[in-house]
Amino acid sequence: MRIDMKRVLRERLPGLWRPVGMAIDRRERLRVVCGAGLGLGLAAWLSHLLAPWGAPWPWLVAPIGASTVLIFAVPASPLAQPWAVVVGNTVSAAFGVACVRALPHQPELAAALAVAGAIALMLLTRSLHPPGGAAALLMVLVGASDWRVVLAPVALNSVLLVAAGVIYNTATGRRYPHVATPAAAPPSTLETFAEADLDAVLARYNQVLDVPRDDLGELVRAAQEQAHRRRMQTLRCRDLMTPDPHAVEFGTSLQEAWALMRRHRIKALPVVDRYRHLVGIVTQADFLRHAGLDDRPGGLDGIEGRLKRLLQPTPGPRSDKPEVVGQIMTRKVRVVSAERPLADLVPLFSAGGHHHLPIIGPGNRLMGMLTQADLVAALASPGARVITIRD
Incomplete structure (x- = not known):
C-alpha cells in the first residue's frame, strides 16, 4: 500500500510540539501531586527501612x-493496576538481570534485548507497565547480576508503592484497584451501541489503550447523552417536520379526505384555506367518531358498513350526516412555530395527548407537520442523523 508521506507529515508533525489537553480541574491536580509525594515518600521510607543491610545496590x-505517575495520576489505567505494577516491574527487572549475566561484555546488545524481552514478558503475563522497560534497562546500566536485586528493591518498592496507592486513592474517592465492572444489562432499543459493538471496535483498533474498557464504555455513553441533550436543544421543528404536508380544505368531501389518508398512510390532515392558512385538523378519530364507532363497538363488518355510510355522498341538496371535512374537523388546533426547539415538544406529546402538531410560519400559514413518530425517531438516534418515520 502506497503511503503519502507528505500528507502524513503534514497531519502528524504538529502533534510533536502541541501539548495534549487535560480535562481536569485544580482540585484534581492538587490531589495527584499530593498523592504522588505522599505515596512515594512512604514507599521510599519503608523501602529504606526494610532494605537488606549492607546491600551493594540502592534501596530505591x-x-x-x-x-x-501512573498510580496517582491515572489510577483507572490498565497500565497502573497493582498486577501490572508489581509483576511488570519484577519480571522486567529479572529479565534485565538475565541479560546482564548472559551478555556481560556486550552492554548495548544486552540493553536492547532486556527492554524488548521485558515487553514480551509483560504482554505474556498481561502486566504491561511502561516503567517495567526502564527497570529492565536499569539492570543493564548498573550491571546488576545478583538475582536478589529483583526482590529488593524492585519488587519491594513496587509492593509498597501499590499499598500507598490503594490507601490514598481510596481515601480521595478514586477506585483503585480499578476492577472492571461487569457488562450492563442488554441495552434498550434507544441505545445506539451495545457491549458487543464496543468489543468489535476495540478488536479492529488493535492497540493498547490507556483506558479501562468499562470506563471507555461509560465515556462513550456519557458523550452520547451530552450530544443528545445539546442536539435536542439545537434542533428546531423545521429540522424534523415534513414540509408542505398533504392538506385538505373546508369543502373537501369526506370520501376524498379519507382516500387521501389511506393512500399516503397518514392519520391526520391539516385543513387550510386557499392561502394555506390553518383553519383546523381532521384525524382518523374524527371519522370514527362521526361514524358512530367510538360508542357502538361492532365487528369488522359493522365498522366497514358505518364508515361506508359516512363516506358515501348523499344525493340531493339535503343530508342528515356530515358531507365535507369542515363538518367533522377539530377547529381548536395546537400549533407550534417552525423555530421552536424540539425539546419543548416532549411534554406536548407525552402529557398533552397530542399525536400530530401542525407547524406554522408567519401569518399562520401551514409550513409542515410533526408527529409523535418524528419525535421518537429523534430520541432514538442521539448520535445519528435524524431519520423521519411517518405514522
Whole structure:
C-alpha cells in the first residue's frame, strides 16, 4: 500500500510540539501531586527501612518514579493496576538481570534485548507497565547480576508503592484497584451501541489503550447523552417536520379526505384555506367518531358498513350526516412555530395527548407537520442523523 508521506507529515508533525489537553480541574491536580509525594515518600521510607543491610545496590530504583505517575495520576489505567505494577516491574527487572549475566561484555546488545524481552514478558503475563522497560534497562546500566536485586528493591518498592496507592486513592474517592465492572444489562432499543459493538471496535483498533474498557464504555455513553441533550436543544421543528404536508380544505368531501389518508398512510390532515392558512385538523378519530364507532363497538363488518355510510355522498341538496371535512374537523388546533426547539415538544406529546402538531410560519400559514413518530425517531438516534418515520 502506497503511503503519502507528505500528507502524513503534514497531519502528524504538529502533534510533536502541541501539548495534549487535560480535562481536569485544580482540585484534581492538587490531589495527584499530593498523592504522588505522599505515596512515594512512604514507599521510599519503608523501602529504606526494610532494605537488606549492607546491600551493594540502592534501596530505591528510578523506574518507581514513573510508576508513581501512573498510580496517582491515572489510577483507572490498565497500565497502573497493582498486577501490572508489581509483576511488570519484577519480571522486567529479572529479565534485565538475565541479560546482564548472559551478555556481560556486550552492554548495548544486552540493553536492547532486556527492554524488548521485558515487553514480551509483560504482554505474556498481561502486566504491561511502561516503567517495567526502564527497570529492565536499569539492570543493564548498573550491571546488576545478583538475582536478589529483583526482590529488593524492585519488587519491594513496587509492593509498597501499590499499598500507598490503594490507601490514598481510596481515601480521595478514586477506585483503585480499578476492577472492571461487569457488562450492563442488554441495552434498550434507544441505545445506539451495545457491549458487543464496543468489543468489535476495540478488536479492529488493535492497540493498547490507556483506558479501562468499562470506563471507555461509560465515556462513550456519557458523550452520547451530552450530544443528545445539546442536539435536542439545537434542533428546531423545521429540522424534523415534513414540509408542505398533504392538506385538505373546508369543502373537501369526506370520501376524498379519507382516500387521501389511506393512500399516503397518514392519520391526520391539516385543513387550510386557499392561502394555506390553518383553519383546523381532521384525524382518523374524527371519522370514527362521526361514524358512530367510538360508542357502538361492532365487528369488522359493522365498522366497514358505518364508515361506508359516512363516506358515501348523499344525493340531493339535503343530508342528515356530515358531507365535507369542515363538518367533522377539530377547529381548536395546537400549533407550534417552525423555530421552536424540539425539546419543548416532549411534554406536548407525552402529557398533552397530542399525536400530530401542525407547524406554522408567519401569518399562520401551514409550513409542515410533526408527529409523535418524528419525535421518537429523534430520541432514538442521539448520535445519528435524524431519520423521519411517518405514522
